[in-house]
Amino acid sequence: MDEFDEEGDDLLSSFIEEREETALDFPFPFTPYDVQKKFMENLYLCLDRGQVGIFESPTGTGKSLSLICGALKWLRAYQEKQKRELEELITEGGKTDSPSKASGETDWIAAFVEKKEKQLNVDRAKEKWQELEKQESKLLEIRKRNQNRKRKRENVEEESESDNPRVKAENPELKVKGEGQEDSQEDEDLVPEDYYSDEEVKKEEGSDEEGEGKEDDQSHVTKIYYCSRTHSQLAQFVREIIKSPYGSNTRVLSLGSRQNLCVNEAVRKLNSVSLMNDMCLDLQKNKNKGVDPKDGSEKKRKKISSGGCPFYKQEAMEDLGNQILTEVTEMEQVVTAGRRMKACPFYTARLSLHLAEVVVLPYNILLHRAMREASGIHLQGNIVLIDEAHNLLETINAVYSVVITGAQLTKAHNQLSQYEQRFRCRLKAKNLLYVKQVLFVLNCLIRFLGGQTDEAKQRKEKMESKVLTVNQFLLNSGFDNINLFKVLQYCRKSQISKKLNGFVEKYPNCEVKIAEKPKENMGVSGFLKEIAQNKGNQAENQVMDNSKQREKTVVMRSPLAHIEGFFASLTSANKDGRIVFTKQPLLSESSLKFLQMNPAVHFGEVLSQARSVVVAGGTMQPVDEFKQQLFFAAGIGPERVHEYSCGHVIPPDHLLTLAMKTGPLGVDLDFTFAARENSRLLEELGLIVSNVCNIIPGGVVCFFPSYNYQHLVYQHWQKSGILTKLEKKKKIFQEPKLSSQVEQVLGEYSKTIQRGGSSGTGAILLCVVGGKMSEGINFSDDLGRCVIMVGMPYPNITSPELQEKMQYLNSNFPKDEQGQLPGQVHYENLCMKAVNQSIGRAIRHHNDYATILLLDKRYCRESVRGKLPAWIAKDMQKMDKYGPSIAAISKFFQGKRSAL
Template sequence: MDIHHDELNQSSQWPDFDFPFQPYDIQVQFMRTLYTVLQDRKIGIFESPTGTGKSLSLICGAITWLNDFNRNIEGRIESRYLKLDIQLSVILELSWITEYDQQKADRERLQIVQSMKQKLLDRQSRLKNIKKNFSTVKTKVWNDADQRSTIEYEDKSNSGSTEDLDDEDLLIYDYHTDEEEETKLDNGASEEEEDGKIADDDPEITKIYYCSRTHSQLAQFIGEVKKCNFADSIRLVVLGSRQNLCINPSVVKLKSVNKINDKCLEMQKRKKEEKVTVAHKDSNKKRKISKLSGCPYLNIASRNDLRDYILADIHDIEEVVHFGTSLKACPYYGARAALSQADIVVTPYNTLLSKSTRDACGIKLAGNVVIVDEAHNLLETIGNINSVELSHRQLTEAMHLLQCYQDRYKKRLSARNLVFIKQLIYLLKCIVGIFTNTNNKTSPEKETSVYRSNDFLLSLNVDNLNLFKILRYCKRTSISKKLNGFMERYKSTVQVSTRSESTEHGENDSIYDSYMAAFQNIENFLELLTNPNQDGRVVVNHQAMQSQSTVKYLLLNPASYFAEIINDCRAVIIAGGTMQPVNDLRHRLFFACGVESSRITEFTCGHVIAPDRILPFSLSKGPSGLELDFSFQSRELNTMIDEFGRILLNFVNVIPGGMVCFFASYDYETIVYTRLEKTGILEKIGRKKKVYREPRKSAKVEQVLSDYARCIQLSDKKLGSTSLNGAVLFSVVGGKMSEGINFSDGLGRLCILIIIINTTQLFLRCVIMVGLPYPNSKSPELIEKMEYLDSLSSVSSPDSSKTLGQMYYENICLKAVNQSIGRAIRHINDYAAIVLLDYRYKRSSIRSGLASWINERLIEYDRFGAAFASTRKVLFSLVNCIPPAVHFCRVNVVIALVE
């Protein structure tokens, strides 16, 4: 009897979505469509442009459905309970034989329903008490936490001289046969089930798993949930990595994700007694006590307090860490303890899209809902998570590390362990050898070779090795963790062999950090080689400097890693501000997972902005009359860059405030900047606006952006001695500033976007796109992806002349355009001019791929003068009709030079 998944009764009226304010019509349509998709167990693709309130529509639509669904379950359980109770009361009218059989069956069913009913009542009662006692819990955190014993933990795992250690913790245990090992594992606990094991007998409830790309986006989503009227009745849990949640100082200081994970699991597995010093607030005395766990923050009582705190109210990840620190309770395992009772689980992409991470976190997909937000790059994200690139240096370092480990412990390791270690060394030696085969020894030029997985293994001449057994050995012995521990303890010895090589090539990066990550990456690479032969390719890049050569597993079939989510979940929602074109998602993800077309629902809403507040147009010629052709062959021509400079110079003279220029890459930004500087155009621009450039180093980004913003503010208020009317920021698509930076108000009145091949998220008001961002058609990886897609099906696009590979190639370009211009409008009172600079925008095939809210209003201009006059006219009319308080966000113009 599957009551949990019974459908809701269809209602003739739509529910009240309890929106926090009066919703737009398109938001109502969004929520109704979302409700239907969740109710009917479908797949939904939702596109809601920036500024149309997508997050609140997702929240209110999904939570309204979830509340209705849960109420329906409770009602059906109660109804079934009463029905069975009545049946039992009338059984006496039957014959005693029939009575006995019927009574037994009904009583068993009644017990099941009664148990479900009691579990629901117990859960509701416990959560009600948690909510009721929230103020007490909060007081306990803020006021009583300092009265708890302060644990001064000293991690002695690496203390002392190496001579005093017997290295037992670094030795691989005696590895048995596959059958013996299988039995041992079946009877034992996994690494994640040590002291951090979460025991929870409460019934699992239907959940909504919400995931997005970055922690800042997750925090923004949680903030939106807090605004809603039903926030008090929702239990939300945010999951994160140990790197984001760990509060143990001895672990956090390790920085690296792999090191933190290894250290956490290692500390849990210590069964010997550790001495910890306990100090009391009201006493100067300290005493030492014994504790079995290696981590003092895995106290069950404190963890349960943190669990209750998490369930009592809605908290973001920073708040959970803060209260975990106050309670001396692990936030990572505290969040996991609260997971089973959560209505909404908020998590980053990587946690949900990786099966191993899902399993480690206790995420159960069956019967639940998954919402993937900011999903315009979902396919690329899945591909990146499940692709691995190894350098020649990493491979040689890992091989050397294994050799050192074998040499030190060969007398203490079992014969079986030595056999597998030697096989690993031999396998790595063969992979390294592919960089130095006779075909490449005499060629100093760069060269790329592409293999199917089986062909790659055959080229290594390792057909005598069983890759599956080697991988099983690596996982069951946790050899990568043992090697990391060995490297950490004996790093001075291990690094000797590569010190001269790194000095020779002038490499100053930490060899130690490189060692620590190398073997885990190799393990992942070997595991990917066991994928179906057609699902990926091995790309070998030969470089003139051999240490920079790489071997990469390139995933071609992202559906293989998304199929479990599609098959297990009740419904899956893919949402974003810019999802067009969606044929990629349909073919490469959903159809490839076996989803029928009838199960997929698409929803695309228009924009909330009034038609007279947006001016999109394409332009075929520049100020000098030169045809604008920013194709790969023409984009670096001096004449084309000079024409771009004249366009930019025209706008800096009339546009106040900020201008943001996005380039395709750091290299191309340098080419354009150098040319403008040489011709004197940059100096003329600088008389009106100070020019800033995005730094390559992340550490300097914040300072540059701060200086840029300050310059705009000073010029806008005419403070100091400045004669400028704003600033120009030269940035890079896909760089540090293009992801998640809001160029609102005066920071981006004129944004010049120069895109070649990448996609990005841009927060802009007015956009001028120059060119079309087609990727490099000669890229070996792109060629393989297109050939793979062409081999999947003969299905063609509506154009019928395009294969799936050609559709994919064109979609890369159109997604970049739509994603960039989609940031021009931020809210209903905003306004923007969207200018598309390239003669190819007149082609119907290109225009039809633009976002619908742009395409339906697009005007075509052949002369720059007419387009510029139209932009200036719209600018001044909007400035005059907008209140002074809004003048600071007049116009942003983005010019994109694209291939």
């Protein structure tokens, strides 16, 4: 299948020339396709050279197995190379050097220095060798212990989780702890430790870092970090490892959030990551206090230890870790084992991380620096594979973008004010100073949104949205004189948000006390009163229900920790971010958003630390934005970038791609924003879809640019009678608005197609680009014999965020080879990436076949064609007339029927 990859052949030839002495034979579960062999060879070369790779392999070509076998082949070779080099160095160091005839004092000194340096290298090699031997013996012991445990489990009846009172306990002490108590000693954990100076913090933080470094150096294993977008994709990758030749001898670990790994039902039922994190840390805190030797109270010790998490046990977690490291297991299996063994999978994963060879994890843990550090991830010298990376730039920007609402600001200000009033006399001067600074900043942010913290004020302003640079925002909001770096340092060191969280939990009735005059209108005080009438999360839920915003609202007992993230974003370089503020009629619904503009500033840390980084996907076009905005902007030179793109494994006659300019009535297919509501165009579209459904068997998937447009078209077809015609041939399904209904709709769609297989009927599924059906769902075989793309899904050009992004790109990046401004290129790329993901839902394996219909005359432009996946674009036909189009479709499926 040489026709699929001319570029790959060139790369491979240079690879073979450089490695003639080494015949690379990749273990594979079956005979690989040519494109898989070339993929693995190029991946090996990329990792061995420490390059940055962009790898494109269409869905259905076995990309996951190619990544696994190519990367693990390199890892095994690298491990052997390390051992061989250490042995050689130690052996050479053991030989006695023959005395050289020194001609003078200078030669004698040089020889001494050389000998000393050589001895140091030998000593380091011996230490590394001892570390490797220690590692191997530890792993051997782990395997033996795990085998013994399995034998015991076979002979002993497993204890039912439901009968275990420790698991069923919901820790009632934690729910209403301290209510009605005024014991100042019990409030000690709510007061921050003494905070003397910023210099002291730096000194202590430095010592912590040194300690962590020593611990990490004890056992370093070269790792492959594999990350993808969803947990289902990560689970599928682990299953592919199990099926591969490396499944029995590779240590694989799955990292995730508490939401995915926690097994304590009292914590899991909180249904919020932030609340789960807070509760988990509270449980640990209480358990630690229970074993504090300074606490002489036996009664208190017993009470507190009973509040600790029953799954946070060192011995049980070690046993679970041993099982994970000796058997490749999916995350769900780890959670099940954690319940059975009464061990916490979340902390087990972190305890076992240093011995793992392959670590699978979601995007956010890898891409966010704070989450990497919290998870114990060290990228130095390791490999990073980022799969499904087509939206990597947008993902990085989203990870570092922060939204805070007026509701969160007022709630945090109120809580911290109550906290400061209660503990004012017990706070040291430095603590009190910084608490007041945080209150001042919160007050400035509330006022910036048009609110007041001391009186109710009628809000009659209309909705307003504006974008500012970070410096402009700091000046306009009135706290540009505050050193946010020091404020953040204080917040981290004192853990003030955690203390405030405990305060709100312990004194829920003290959360809001407003003694202002009653006002009928909803100002800040009125909003706070509304919160006061509800307890805990009920108040936050009330705010969410009343809000018309569709963005996710952070639900937590105290939002200060989330607001700290916004503070941190304000310390970014002025050119790298923007502040988008939106004023609504109600303060609670107004918002501030930090918009990350430069993903390279954060991804650069990953690129500089890791040995090699590979971004891979089924459709990586257009790749220029990866190189310009991620790699080159982060300081990576063009010579270090390794590109590889392969064709599909299907025969050329298994895919028919048509770009259609007109319909049966001769109306131009112009779905631009200005023309797409034309009734003649809607009628023309209906006739095309109806005629296609008469010809094509099985399932047809039709993508629209937006939900609103899909609804408009559906309503028009309903009135014109086109839906009635469609229903005679295929049952009609629509993409549901709720994610919980997706599986049900897909199930009914699949059953309908299976039932209609013999009669040649089937179903049509109306979807939305960028919706729930456009990514991660496979419409293979009869589920997707035809994919129809209606129009081009360009984003809203009037969006302030998009306009600011385009302006930023125009100011910081050069024009492309065609002279287009980078902002305009970005605008087009957003559209084409969405198109590529949608049309890639069809053709999922070697024997699959389908047709792709691009219904818009703009698809006939060469500039648009160039941004389609190469394996689709190379055989795409431009159809000026409708008749030849429908004839080509009919001929295509007649040929497939006769071949069967």
